[in-house]
Amino acid sequence: MDITVIFESSILQPLFWMVMGGLMILLFIGAGYWLKDAGISMSWWKWMLSALWYAGVYVIIAGGFTLIGEHEVRAGLFFLGVFGTVMIILGAGLWRILKPNG
Amino acid sequence: MADKSYKRNIIIAAGIIVLIILANIVGSLRQTASEQQLIESVFPPGQYSLHKENDNKWVIYDNNRDKPGFLYAGEGRGYNGMVGVLTHTDTTGNILGLELASHSETPSYIDRIINSGLLTQAGNINIREFAYDEPLDAVSGATITSNAIVIAVRHSYLDSEGLPREPFSGIVFGLNELFVILIMAAGASLAYIRPRKLQKTITWMLVVFTLVWLGFMNNQMLTLTRIAAILSGYLPDVTRELYLYLLLGGSIILILIFRRNVYCHSVCPFGSAQELLARVKPARSFKPSWYRKWKWVQWSAALLILLTAIAMNNPGLAQYAVFGVFFQFTGSTILFMILFVTIVLSLFIRRPWCRFACPIDGVFAYVRAFTGFSGASRQACKIKPDGTKSRKSCFI
């Protein structure tokens, strides 16, 4: 069975996105506790930057695998490698903003 | 103490000279294909009949297609050595095909040339147009190689027809060269500037400028490949690459006179890239107990690869640096992976490439060995600029 079954099904596709939505809520609730335990105080703009960073990672992973899915494997891997590196660098920067003295 | 390292430096310096000479001898012993063999590998005798007219021109007959034509052979100066080009034309001089007969260019540059269709493009042009003109657009990222091809075609035509070569255009001192000198001077001045604020400003300006101008825009940096080429006796085209002589010569002079590796600290654009990455998190210095021993591994690897490349007559072999991958996005998959690891590490450790892997660091360490027996530097060897005495600064 091929993964496209989910995305060509009129039943499985909406279910998939519902689960995704649930997972995101879990992620952010969980992240809240992690940050609290790490002694990081969050403000609305810190949350916004973190969410933007996560959205960036999300889009890059989706993009890389879209290319792989359409048989452009090399392009997909380079896409992941290059923009993934950029996101790692931005992530390090974000961490510095979240925890200035860490 | 100082006497001991003095002797050691003499041995190292002499040893390196001997090794390079030996490698060159091995290289020259290696059988290189004759002109005849090169031509026959491209134009097999079964299909083509060849009749030599002069050193640069053959009359060629395509037996299968019943087609007469000419074959021109010539050379141009590339990055790592002479680039030999065979030009096949019909009897009116219209080019039927360009073939790279011999070269020692870095494979990724050759890939660029082939992928860009430069050789196919020539198929619409008459060889006469090459005489005093440049009818092909240089391939970005491989300009020197593409120019070498144009020059090779031009000279093969001019020489074979007994026409004069274009006049020597003279050494051009341009913006590039000016910037290289300014960058080197600014880098050298850093050690003598006391105000911390000014020092910081200059450092930042150097980081950004070298990264953008030398790195991304012009791809002008020292690589082991080019040093291997120079050490095997190939001098790059001074009219097109004066900056390289300034970069290399300047760095060596600064080491010999001031004992400062200005190139690695302030000029190398990849160093700047790591410096920039180090400021993101910010990164810490990482100096494990085995650091000094590791240096010997790093430097020996650089020497070994250098000697192999010279002995094999193929400077392109010496490409293990990630510079090309970073600034031009060309290279093998392994180099891409090494680059990825280097970049991620740079966020946490300061300059991991310079400190643990870079071959250029090794090259300059060997250059520094030559200062060990010049009187002036023996003084500097004992006393660091900040006034403390140190044994370390004798070699590292």
Add this chain to the structure above:
Amino acid sequence: MDSELNRRDFLKKAGVIGGALSLAGAAAAGFGAGRSRDSYTGWGRTAYGGDQFFNRKPFLADKPTYVQTGTPRRIEYIEDLFKRLGELRRLMNATEGPRWTFDQGAEALPGPLRNYYREHPGALEQYKIALEKGREQRANWPEYENEFLLAEAYSSAHASFLSGSFPAQPQGPPEVSDFRGITETNLKLKSPRHGSDLIKQITHTFGASLVGICRLKQEWVTQGFLRGVGRTEFDVPAHWKYAVVIAVPHEWDSMYANPTYGNSYDAYSMLRFISGKLEVFIRKIGYSSRSHFPPTSYEIAMPPVAIDAGLGEQGRHGVLITPELGANTRLAAVTTDMPIEPDKPIDVGIKKFCDKCKICAEECPSGAISFAGRPDKDVRGYRRWGIDQEKCYTTWNSVATSHSRGCRICLAVCPYSRKRNWMHNIVRQVDPRDPTGLFASAMLTMQKKFFEYPGAQEYLPPPDGNNRTYLGPPKWLRTDEWFDI
């Protein structure tokens, strides 16, 4: 205490609003699902089996659900209604020998027919009624003709392949052939806009991916040969006023596997059917029409007409590039005098992009495509990139196919030739709206750095190349997947 209450209040209100919004969202999503083109079974994912989406495995049965009650026998020819009626019609209209009439009854019929009608009493009478009804129907048609004009035209269009070669080749001058079979009608189109909207909708149902309309410029009409007349110098007929331009793509996976796994005929056969049917449809609603389709049945040059019709722009490789299909765009057209509203051309920056890209020129195995920075050749009064037709054709004859079936590698490597998914759609929408051109430069850089191009020579057979294709062939075209070789 107070703030606690406020918070509660707020959350309560937010909960109600959120609940209501989620119901509205469900309504929107449901409506969208109902309307989705993806739900149009047979016209969406057909080619990849995606329409056969029902999993039959849980319902596999050992016996079919029909019931056997006696000794089975094969079907007699005469048991087929249309064969039977055909036989009867022949006997009733016989030109030689006596004619059969209903009055003579079943007994006067030859063997098998007689047996059938003996066994089915009343069947002959029923046929008699059907024939009478048929006469009535034809007599009454003028009464309904206008109401069902379009339905009749649509039906005729689809039925037109039944008669001989399709579409019927023009015979005689366009002033005659383009009007053959035309319906006389006094109905007036509500407006040219209605005309063009109708034609576009109909053409889409015939299978056209893209439809555009333009006023036909004289200079795009060929000279020296006219289908139906032969070799002749001719003036552009006055009734060739508009061109309805049709575009379809090649099947994507095989197109990317050009030159050896791709073909031109998947698109050509679709275009022949679409333009042929449209030709019939337009005549059936009362206007002249003439189809122009590949490979050679043309009196017009396609790319410029398609540009006029707003489908796209011409690329460096001379092929039309459209936003939806990229260079994977194959064209046909129907010329007509139906008063329809032409579209306007578009400028989405394709031509400008081609100045810089040059990938097709770099990958062309024949070197036929120009490398010039800007269009460098004046052809019949217009500036464009030069294409060396002879060199191109030499590659048709060089690649590993049974005979010169074409190459199409310039279609496959063109950065615009992309399927429809979120990623490429973002690029499609953002790129033409970016006035700085930075986005296009970034995309081109990624195209050249990330994507792998085998290189012009590689597409040729050994010794020059290695029979490479741009992307690998789809499984369903690989012989070794299905046969032992």
